[in-house]
Amino acid sequence: ATLSAYRGLAFLIAPEGRPIGVLDQNFAWLGSGRILEGGGFPGIPVSLILLIIIAAIGHFVMSSTVFGRAVYSMGGNPAAARLAGINLNRMKFYIFTISGALAGLAGVLVTARTSSGQPASGTQGLELEAITAVFLGGAILAGGKGTIVGTMLAVVLLATLSNGMNLLGIPTFYQLVAKGFLLVVAVAIGQWRMARAEKTQARAAAATGS
Structure with missing residues (x-):
């Protein structure tokens, strides 16, 4: 419901639904800038560095902290997590807050990369790609599974597939099917x-019982 509502709100905020140009070069550097560029080396994109940093932080949090273990246990068995003393409502609030902050950062990077605020940004099937990457990374519908490393590898796979199909000139609707x-x-x-x-x-339970 909020996805549809905020998508419509973006068009209402934009003047007559048109993109708003962002001409600040320092801001554009976040989306299209590179570091260590020169001497024939193309440089490293700033957005890639941000992705690696955030992925590394996410991997550490999910694999080495109490919060990460609580997220896995809540996803795998909410009843057991509640009995273990985990406040499920508070955890859900934290998870949605982190998700919203990262989505906001993604929006900033897209705006910096395109040098414009477009009300339709992020609506061209990116939700499907995000879900696909998560499931390819090992997550399951029942919860309690999946890793940041697996998801990042799935993102690389999807990007390679999409780029390869573009280079081959495959029409967009075939890409959506794939x-x-x-x-x-x-x-x-x-x-x-x-x-x-x-x-x-x-x-195992049957063998133990017998």
């Missing part, structure tokens, strides 16, 4: 892994 198929495959693999894990646990 990405949708990838999402179906990713979800199917996640469900299969979950079913296999449940069977393994059932066999």
